[in-house]
Each structure stands twice: as structure tokens, then as C-alpha cells.
């Protein structure tokens with residue numbers, strides 16, 4: 521079984537998922553291709569990409585977390601929203617990787633040799649030139665435009681990609697069925713719910729795709745998740761062992777059958793609950 525698995529969404533849109541549970545999106549236009557995120561970067565993601573296209577590639581990050589920007593060093597130029605620029609600092613990226621490794625060593629020691637293997641792979645890397653884009657940026661691929669909409673919360677510079685012609689939002693980690701909103705920079709759950717309700721006013725979209733899975737959610741999930749966040753309370757939440765480094769992480773969950781997932785959840789810190 522390969523480390524990367526490629527899923528075709530349509531003739532010009534692909535999802536490449538890593539064995540570690542995160543994926544990147546590849547959008548093809550007439551002139552260029554756009555790569556949304558670069559994954560953890562343990563293996564050479566340029567290989568599965570080269571099997572799909574040889575068009576010139578624009579590379580961007582939906583946000584700066586290490587499982588989305590860890591492969592940036594495989595490319596010469598990468599775009600990111602300026603508010604997440606500090607996260608590309610190599611020390612911060614390493615800190616995030618160390619947290620993940622520490623978690624695996626403690627909870628799934630059987631996987632430690634596999635992680636060591638991944639961590640020592642050698643292939644051509646660069647120090648990419650990092651460029652920033654504004655709050656509503658249009659990536660013009662020739663005959664196809666993918667818009668990046670700034671949607672802070674999961675991180676200060678998180679963006680959602682909008683493919684208007686297909687009616688699809690590619691949310692990165694800004695929306696999914698188990699959001700992480702426990703960081704020191706995370707908003708309160710009700711602030712995030714308000715932002716989601718505004719996003720839900722967008723017209724012309726039918727579905728949402730996420731970074732951590734091949735599933736597709738109907739557009740109405742945005743409103744549903746906003747309601748869900750308002751139901752989270754301290755009493756109904758449980759402590760988790762997610763490594764955050766700063767403060768304890770709680771989880772609130774409800775059954776998720778109606779969206780074809782085992783559960784809908786939010787991970788947050790007490791401080792993100794608000795008053």
C-alpha cells in the first residue's frame with residue numbers, strides 16, 4: 521500500500537491523501553495547476569502530483585499548521601495568508617511535529633518505527649520563497665478561478681477555497697466534523713458560530729470538502745455546525761489527551777449519522793468557551 525492515495529473528484533480536481541490522515545487538493549486550469557497545502561512533508565508529494573499534471577504549479581497553504589505546510593520545502597514558492605506567516609517559522613513547525621511524535625510514542629508506540637522511517641527520508645528540498653495574499657485572493661488558473669476567502673478561527677490566517685463554478689468550498693481545517701478550536705489564538709465557540717452563520721449566507725455553493733478525509737458535506741452543514749457549537753457546555757464535555765502544549769483540551773460530541781460520520785465534535789479549551 522502506498523503512502524499517498526489519489527482520489528479523483530472530477531476531471532480537474534484531485535485529492536491526494538497521506539497515510540497520516542491529512543490530504544491536499546490539486547486544481548487544474550487551462551494554464552496552471554493550484555496545489556492547496558503540502559501535507560506533513562515526510563514523503564515526496566511531487567511524485568503523485570506529477571502523475572496527474574505537468575502544468576506549472578502554484579502552491580498555497582490553507583493555514584500554517586505543520587500537517588498542512590510541512591511539505592513546503594519541496595517547492596520553490598509558496599503562498600499563505602499573512603496572518604499565518606509566523607507559523608512557517610521552522611522552530612514552530614518542528615515544535616508541532618515533536619508534539620505529534622510525542623503523542624504517537626505515548627499512545628501508539630507500535631507506530632514509532634514507522635514515524636522514525638518517515639522522519640529520515642531524504643529527497644530534494646528547498647528554502648521556498650514565501651508570498652502572501654490578501655483576504656479575498658483569486659488564483660487564476662486559466663479558464664478557472666479558485667478564490668481564497670480569509671476565515672480566521674482554526675488559525676489566524678486560515679482560508680477557505682471557493683470553486684464557484686463547481687459550487688464547492690474547500691475548507692482546509694476551517695470547517696469539519698471535529699474542529700480544533702483549543703489554541704491560544706482560537707476564538708470563543710460562539711464567536712466562531714457567528715462567523716459560520718455569516719459564511720452560510722454565501723450563495724451558489726452546494727458542498728464542502730475538508731482536509732482530513734475524502735467525505736463531502738452538504739453546504740447546510742455550516743449552519744448545523746454553528747448550532748452544534750452553541751450546544752457545547754463544560755458539563756457535557758470530557759478531557760482528552762490531545763497534545764496542545766499549553767492547556768487541557770476538552771471535547772464535546774454528538775452522534776453524526778446524518779452526515780455519515782461517527783460523531784460531530786469540537787475540541788476546545790475552557791478559555792474558548794467564553795462566558
Ligand SMILES: [Zn+2]
Pocket residue numbers: 583585588674693
Ligand atoms: Zn490545522
